[in-house]
Amino acid sequence: MTLKKHDKFLTDIFTEGSSLPLIDQFYSLQGEGYHTGKAAYFVRVGGCDIGCQWCDEKITWSPSIHKAISIKEIITKTIESGSNSLVMTGGEPCIYNLEPITSLAHENKIETYLETSGAYPITGKWNWICVSPKPQEGALEENLRNADELKIIIFDDNDIKWAEECAQKVTPNCRLYLQPEWSRHKEKIPEIVEYIKKNPKWKISIQAHKFMKIP
Numbered sequence: 641m642t643l644k645k646h647d648k649f650l651t652d653i654f655t656e657g658s659s660l661p662l663i664d665q666f667y668s669l670q671g672e673g674y675h676t677g678k679a680a681y682f683v684r685v686g687g688c689d690i691g692c693q694w695c696d697e698k699i700t701w702s703p704s705i706h707k708a709i710s711i712k713e714i715i716t717k718t719i720e721s722g723s724n725s726l727v728m729t730g731g732e733p734c735i736y737n738l739e740p741i742t743s744l745a746h747e748n749k750i751e752t753y754l755e756t757s758g759a760y761p762i763t764g765k766w767n768w769i770c771v772s773p774k775p776q777e778g779a780l781e782e783n784l785r786n787a788d789e790l791k792i793i794i795f796d797d798n799d800i801k802w803a804e805e806c807a808q809k810v811t812p813n814c815r816l817y818l819q820p821e822w823s824r825h826k827e828k829i830p831e832i833v834e835y836i837k838k839n840p841k842w843k844i845s846i847q848a849h850k851f852m853k854i855p
Contacts, residue, residue, distance in 0.1 A: 657737030657763075661686040661706035663730075664855075665714060667721040670753075671849025673770055674789050674815045680725035680753065681718040682855070688732040688757075689777075711741040718750055729755040738764035758783035771810075775802045784809040791845060794828050795821040800835060807841070819845035 663684040670678045686706035718726050726745050728738065734756045742752045742764035751767040758771040758779025771787040773779035775798070784790070790810050792803035800818070807816055818836065820828035829846065836842045849855065 657711065657740035659708040659710045660714070660733075660736055660741070662709040662714070663706050665709075665717055666855045667723055668855045669849060669852075670727065671847050671852070671854070672819060673791050673817050673845045675753070675768070676845070676848050678725065679723060680727045681721050681723040682727045682729060683714055683718075685728070685730045685733050685736065687735050688730055689735075711744055714741065715744050715748055715750070718745070719748060724749065725751045725753060727753040727755065732757055732760065734758075734760035734762055736763075738762075742766065756783070758787070762786065773802075773806055775799070779806070781809055785811060787811075787814050789815045789817065791817040791819055793819050793821050794832060795824060803842075816842045817845040818842050819847065822847055822850060 660683075663686050665681070665683045667679070667681050670676055670680050715726075726741075728741070733754065738754075745752050746765060752765065753768045753770070754762065754764075754766045755770050755772065756762065757777060758773045759777045761780065762769065762783055768788050769783075769786055770789040770791055771779055771783050772791040772793065773784070774793075784806065787810050790803075790806055792799060792806060794800065794803070803816075803818060810816075818832045820832060825846070829844070832844050836844055
């Protein structure tokens, strides 16, 4: 099931951005990319139509099975956790209007971090934008230009080429990461290490939270 074909009408419920279809929310450490090790409050929303073949979270694809939670409740939970950082992830959070939740977060002195495929226009004000485009859908060029971080998942042999194509579209200040797809990390880490040694503009992201067995 994909959002475009079956569930697009459901996004109308969230047009105002006062609530979002919540999969999970929790306080943990960032396990990927530039901010690995940083404490943050994570909000995972439902709804994604990218359809990655290796996706191990297909529960995120349809928003219809997830309860709508008000952004006020989300920000309250973030404050109660003691965190001053909010990470929006999914699913694909950018299918929704994120202006209200980022505004409310900033009103409460909470920094905002976005994890997106880049396939949809980005709304809201963000302290950090991580774009992780997928070959089957791609990312909007505007989103790539605005990315603070480019993170490419390496699943098969064509993904390195895809990573280099995407890297041509970001700014010189964008941080570049290659991340092995988790089910193949033992196989792919050595390949990525050797590639980065020859192409040191890249760094490796290894999903440290999974090694630590934390959310």
